[in-house]
Amino acid sequence: MRLINRRPGGLGVLASAAVPFALALVLYVVASGIRLAENPDDKLLPGLASIGAAVERVAFEPDRRTGDYIFWTDTAASLQRLLTGVFVGAVVGLAVGVPNGLLPWFGAFASPAVRALSMIPPLAILPILFIVFGVGELAKVMLIVLGTAPFLMRDVEQRVRELPREQLIKAQTLDASSWQIALRVVLPQVFPRLVDGVRLSLGSAWLFLIAAEAIASTDGLGYRIFLVRRYLAMDVILPYVAWITVLAFLLDFGLRQLNRRCFPWYGA
């Protein structure tokens, strides 16, 4: 049988997906073992036991100074910033993208500006955000909004333009007003596409979140990573990075399920 026709079965799919992860783990344990054998105080590749102890310390014991379980307060603070920023970005994306794609006059007015806006590297204006909004929550959320909204505005505009011309004509022959067309024809069809756009922009949202937290914050996953870097605390950094990856995966998975459940017609 040709290679292109050989497919893994149910268990084979799981097993082959697990192989790279297992391989990475084995590689890490071996490399860490070698380094620790040479120098028991090595901090670069801590053993699994010391990582476990560090997780135990940050996640399940109250912090000696503040009394918080810092792993969870960091997670809550970061997720709150991320979700607020992405939510506002999505709302702005919808509110600007739909009229941009649907109303020629609105598009002529706002579409070039949106294109120009999307060319500004958000991190380059982070100092401006800190100056304008202070170093509090608002500046960090605004960075995520400014990082995701221009992409979502352009994406939504494009999705609206992609709707077949026939559909808009058809709606007009049913006597739909522009408002009714936006509400009953365009919005419901653009919404699942917006969710897909949000899934794509989550990657950059995490980037902006961690950058903002690294520079000016007192809590959050990104803040913690950059804080403990000073002590070479790889035993904290590594589980934090793994946790961020898990969170990012769960958010993506959740949004995909949302689309599957709420819009059964989508992708059919």
Place this chain on the structure above:
Amino acid sequence: MIEVRNVWKRYPGKTVLENVRLRVEKNEFVTIVGASGCGKTTFLRMLLGEVEPCEGSIRIEGAPLVPEPRADRGVVFQRYSVFPHLTVLGNVLLGLDLGDAPWLGRTFGRRRARNVARAREMLARVGLERSAHNYPSELSGGMQQRLALAQTLITEPRILLLDEPFGALDPGIRSDMHELVRELHRELDLTVFMITHDIAEGFSLGSRLLVFDKPRVDPHEPDLYGATITFDLPVGHRRRADSIMDDINVKPGEEHAP
């Protein structure tokens, strides 16, 4: 009555339609044939209000046509006529709900129950009552076009415009659809314009056949002159297609003769 007075359509460097003149009485069933790119669809889009003529005018019952699609003219395209995000029932309900609820575009309570009843009646008329809660992507091509007809006719347009509605259907299903369209035309007192590539369909289905073609062709600049109605023939069930075929200069191999 629909009156098309000396209508021209030009695009930069290209004339699509020239001097189209036509009078269509109420309740006529007009089929339109012609080679690809000869302006049939442009003509239909003018009747729809989507495209404006450069010269000339179109009048419906004496009033000039508003250059915007309106509810008095329903349309079914070859594809994309139904809304993929609405169920079969939702697609038919839409026209009624839009009329009843200018802000929300959907109805509730007793009014909704009344609209649902009307929509179900229309679905039963086109034979889709059992698929009411399916999405269009779950329907076959023929069923999707039945749905498109039901969706259009629920708002009771006086004119029905069909742009190759059965072009993508299998021959067996196509003849079922012919029967349906013929019945709907009779029952609902419609004036129908239908573009088709199937010349047999053009002869058998309508009461009048229009052939679009270019009367003048400049071989060095084929886009210089536009197309117009070169033949305007009364047709019908009785008249054999073969006898009319001789009248028309169909180029061999270009159209599929019956």
